[in-house]
Amino acid sequence: MVATYKDIRRLTGLSLATISKYFNGGNVLYANRVLIEQAARDLGYQVNDFARGLRSRRSRTLGVVLAELNSTFNTTIVSGMEERLREAGYGAIICDSRGSAEAEAEAIHFLIGKMVDGLVIIPVGDEVAGLDAAHERGIPVISVDRPVANGRADAVVVDNRAAIASAVDLLTGSGHGEIALLAGPDTLFTMRERRIGFRAAVEAATGRLPRRELTQADAVSIEGGYDGMRRLLELDHPPTAVVCANYEFTLGATMALNELGADLPRPAIVGFDNLDLARIIRPRPTLVVQPVAEIAARAAELVLSRIEGEREGEARTVVLHTRLVVGDRATFALPGAAS
Amino acid sequence: MVATYKDIRRLTGLSLATISKYFNGGNVLYANRVLIEQAARDLGYQVNDFARGLRSRRSRTLGVVLAELNSTFNTTIVSGMEERLREAGYGAIICDSRGSAEAEAEAIHFLIGKMVDGLVIIPVGDEVAGLDAAHERGIPVISVDRPVANGRADAVVVDNRAAIASAVDLLTGSGHGEIALLAGPDTLFTMRERRIGFRAAVEAATGRLPRRELTQADAVSIEGGYDGMRRLLELDHPPTAVVCANYEFTLGATMALNELGADLPRPAIVGFDNLDLARIIRPRPTLVVQPVAEIAARAAELVLSRIEGEREGEARTVVLHTRLVVGDRATFALPGAAS
DNA sequence: CCTTGAGAGCGAAACGTTTTGCTCTGGATC
């Protein structure tokens, strides 16, 4: 049988109220404190979260809904958040919506039923169904990586346009005139933003917008990056440089490049995310690196502050900045250009 | 305010006991059934899991502890399991132990405190601390990918020795005599098993054990695979073929090979896991493919049957089998050998 | 006609906490 306050009362002679106070950080005499600690240890006592939650209406559990679990970027963030939340005594129930808005709504419903104290979402699209129920119940919602258009949710995002612009600037600064973007469809916030940033940066540097076939959308996957890069290479006028809009594109594009014979000219390339890549691939690639650790930290911080502190107030958006980690010159320089 | 049974009672005139029966699939008259459904819909009723759990001592929540969240193999399995569990009405609290046995024990303690009905673990090492508390409370434990030496836990694993043997056989059958293994340290069950399988298969085919420097342990990461492959290539007598013991090694090794100039002889290679790779890389690599979907399904099945069915009885171990997906001949053939 | 048993429903007692008042004590303040 599992121990309860009553067992502790039996061993210490204290009342349930005092014992409860102890376990919730209230003022308890030192002698009694020791008594309770001793009894709890002897009994192997662990607080019953059901009873606690029933009374206090707090579960100390958060819901996390991901558009895609099988993505390094997402898992890195989840892993970082999970660590911080667990330190604060919170657990995370994780649901994978597999890119389906329907599964996403279902997951949110499920999590609300599980009485989560807060919701962290990497949304599938711009609108998220099922958030009304969360707001009704006063459950704070934080979106990560992509903002939510409907409902008022806090958000942690990066400055996607500036991110891509930093990559483009490096390339135009090296003399490239024909730059392509490997990215997904505009239905995804990040892809849309990065494409906008790309077009603006190219126009600012060269005075004209990039050709349409250089900013076409591919499937967001390693395979999509691979196919996209091959498509670019087979153009009549292939680009001299390619910017990849996320990790999957970067990996797929790199694989496609690696199959290239020495006969074809190798385009310059700037990748996205995952600094590990730079540690491995030689020559070292240039990467737009997102501050994943900070994204995770800020998201965890934000959701905790909404739960424990001010629940009301304007929705806040935290915008973080990417970093351009420049790799070996050979990977981005225009062949034959002056330094 | 959130609705309760009392509100439903008010609207239907039925007793709490009958309403409870309805929500737990008991026998309720059709007319009353309709009444309750109507009231529940009007009230936006959702069962309070705290009250239910407090009384019934079941949380309908599982704990999942991963040695590493940031690994495609693990996330694929978790994602598959999570889907199946959610269908059955169960949620999963996921904890990442980041390869630390200490964090693992902490996570298990945490999850038991959350009153999980079952525990699924991809363990860090051979022994897992903190399982006693789970057994005491009658919480079933399932280990995935690697068995647990202490405590009696069910397990879902693959036949690692046969998996590697199938790769070695393909290579020796193609005439290779000097084959290397890229794998992690023997402290990890899977790595140990794969190394054992490797040595046995090489000995069976060639009559002698592989040289020590061909089966050395590297760090289990993309970087480890990259470094290991470079190390092998720089040997005085480099192997003519390399078997990679998991996905990270495969990816790292492939990247190292891709940097190879045309001057050096390119060794044959057999990779592990992640069929996506085969769809992308050209020439198509040969891969030992683990049945991830089935692993996830069997693990979910197993834990649910332990929760809902027979809790007692011998610990069961499910052994699944890998599949060798043969790629382009050029990637594994011995140059100049007869077909 | 009596018994039996299944179907359907009910009231009340748990389940293990937190929380709300309340009392009591022993200084500090006036």
Added chain:
DNA sequence: GATCCAGAGCAAAACGTTTCGCTCTCAAGG
């Protein structure tokens, strides 16, 4: 010496379910 206040503790009432033991009804079996 009276008053106040903070610290520490207590009893009892929630919280929203499930479950135990009962009753009632109706049909089938003897």
